[in-house]
Amino acid sequence: MDVEDILKQAESLVFAKTGKQLEHLQKTVLKGTLQGQTYPEIAKENGFSESHVKNVGHELWHTLSSALGEKVTKSKFKSVFKSLRITSQRSNSNNFSPAEISGICHTNPTINNINIFTDQERSPAPAQTSPDTPTEPQINLDDAPAIFTCYSRTTELNTLEHWIVQDRCRIVELLGISGIGKTALSLRLIDQIKSNFDYIIYQTLCFSPTLETTLTNLLENFGKPAEIPQQIESKISQLLKYLRQHRCLIILDDVQMLFSPGKLAGEYQASLENYPLFFKRIAEIEHSSCFLLITAEQLQEFTQLKKGDHAVRSLVLGGLGIAAKEILKQYELSDEDQWEKLINLYQGNPLWLEMTAMMIQDLFAGNVADFLEYKSLIICDALKAAIQRQWQRLTPQEQAILIQFTALDAPVSLPQLGQKLNLADSDLLNGVKSLRRRLFLEHIQREKQRLFQLNPVYQQYLKEQNPEICERS
The missing domain is CATH 3.40.50.300 (P-loop containing nucleotide triphosphate hydrolases)
Structure with a gap:
């Protein structure tokens, strides 16, 4: 039995179907199958988990089944290839297209005139679980x-x-x-x-x-x-x-x-x-x-x-959107027709909404409409503390950039932002890039220009912490 020839034929089938060569573990599974090994034996011998070897095997049989047009399983792999006959015209080629595969005759147990199976087939050994591999995750x-x-x-x-x-x-x-x-x-x-x-x-x-x-x-x-x-x-x-x-x-x-x-x-x-x-x-x-x-x-x-x-x-990961209504239900808030507005104000952030819902329940008896009568965005003490912890992680350049955004009512480009700040160009660009990595800044694409804006919740927090900036603007 020439295992390498069988592997070449199997690789041709897989390549014709997927455009990919067989990986090392796929070849290992094929070799083990031809030698009568079980999945646990293949896994233990080659240092892989049984479940991983099984997954690779199942994917491989599925690909071969699709290429050949008939079901191929671990137990049927030998019998399928026993019936595979390649004509002498193909004796110098190991690559086959799906069209060529469909013309294969299933009566001669030879490939390229080589007998690929001995008369005596090895019976598979009973399945055993590797002691190093958990049967449950x-x-x-x-x-x-x-x-x-x-x-x-x-x-x-x-x-x-x-x-x-x-x-x-x-x-x-x-x-x-x-x-x-x-x-x-x-x-x-x-x-x-x-x-x-x-x-x-x-x-x-x-x-x-x-x-x-x-x-x-x-x-x-x-x-x-x-x-x-x-x-x-x-x-x-x-x-x-x-x-x-x-x-x-x-x-x-x-x-x-x-x-x-x-x-x-x-x-x-x-x-x-x-x-x-x-x-x-x-x-x-x-x-x-x-x-x-x-x-x-x-x-x-x-x-x-x-x-x-x-x-x-x-x-x-972005905000919850309408799914955040479940949070407001849990806190038994009223005025359901106003919930979507509340969710949008706090960006669909579950933690921010939970903190705000607690305030609404405590101070407004759960009445969302009364809470929304306030013109400015309300930042409760718990939310302020959470934002303050993030603020303390920023560089002085990043803090200066964000403070400048508190005086802006519309998105700005980098050149516009640079005109308002006394920062070196490198400090400005690196600071904005860093704030983007932290998800403080959002960007908007308008034609060929990229504009930046500050998350509204962060903006309101900074306005409250820096009222003199807003007054000067």
């Missing part, structure tokens, strides 16, 4: 907050599922301003896709841990603490080994806490500067696991990682 949510409600995010959930499960992205960035519901969405996602993974791990970075600490915490999910190496390079290598052996979903929350306060968005603290190198390795090295990075500030390195690489994606 191992889920560690010890660090995760309790989420009692996750509002409608069907589109976002489906997008993340497609990227992570179907596209097998290695890193997905989930970006959104504070309170928008990033963590709640990620925990909801776990319920939707957990059957596709061997391990699911949630870990918060809110206390700015070193990479060594983060790696140790992650590795503890796979083995005994005594087995964890001391050197950071060895820890990374061991984690990558697990990412290849098992299909893992690792959620790192509060990634923005790795960045330096008072610096431009995405600049790492001095003691944490090895994180971007780690993320780069996760993105570039072949594996079937995924890191979901939740952050309020865009990672600077993502611009380069996303170039021409479909293994890295970024999703910006």
Whole structure:
């Protein structure tokens, strides 16, 4: 039996159907199948999880079935290829189009005049589960907050599922301003896709841990603490080994806490500067696991990682829209015809709406119409405190740019903004770019000109903190 010839024929079929060559693990599954191995045996012998090998196998049989026009399964693979006969005219070619495939005669168990099966077929061994591979997904949510409600995010959930499960992205960035519901969405996602993974791990970075600490915490999910190496390079290598052996979903929350306060968005603290190198390795090295990075500030390195690489994606989470009515129902607010206006005022941000709804219930007995009679946007103390924490992370240049926006009633271009500020051109451009990474500034495209405006809630907060600016304007 010439296994390599069979692999060449299978690769020709796959290439004719998909335009892609067989990957290493696909070839491994085919070889193992021809040798009578079960999925657990293939997985254990090659250092992969059983579920991952099964997924690769199922996709492969589906592709071959589509190419041949008949059902191909692991158990039928031998019999299908036994009946495959290539005419002598094709004896010097290993590449076939779908049209050629349809003309194959299914009576001669030879390919290119080579007998591909022996008379005695090996019987498959009974299925065994690798002791290192969990039969059910191992889920560690010890660090995760309790989420009692996750509002409608069907589109976002489906997008993340497609990227992570179907596209097998290695890193997905989930970006959104504070309170928008990033963590709640990620925990909801776990319920939707957990059957596709061997391990699911949630870990918060809110206390700015070193990479060594983060790696140790992650590795503890796979083995005994005594087995964890001391050197950071060895820890990374061991984690990558697990990412290849098992299909893992690792959620790192509060990634923005790795960045330096008072610096431009995405600049790492001095003691944490090895994180971007780690993320780069996760993105570039072949594996079937995924890191979901939740952050309020865009990672600077993502611009380069996303170039021409479909293994890295970024999703910006926006407001809830009409779905935010569920929040107002929970707080038993009245005047339902005014709810949409209230939602739009607070950008559909779940946290901002919850804080405001509490105020309306407390001071206006739940009457939304009475609350909306006030002409200015009301920023409650809890919301002010939340914005103040974000404000303190900005550079002086960023703060100067935002304060200038409080005096503006319409979107402005960069040249217009520069005329009003005593900033060097580089400080202005880098400051605006950083504020965009933090999602403070929104942009509008008008013909060939890009205009910028400040989020209305932030603008009202700054007006209240800097009344003298508004008076001068």
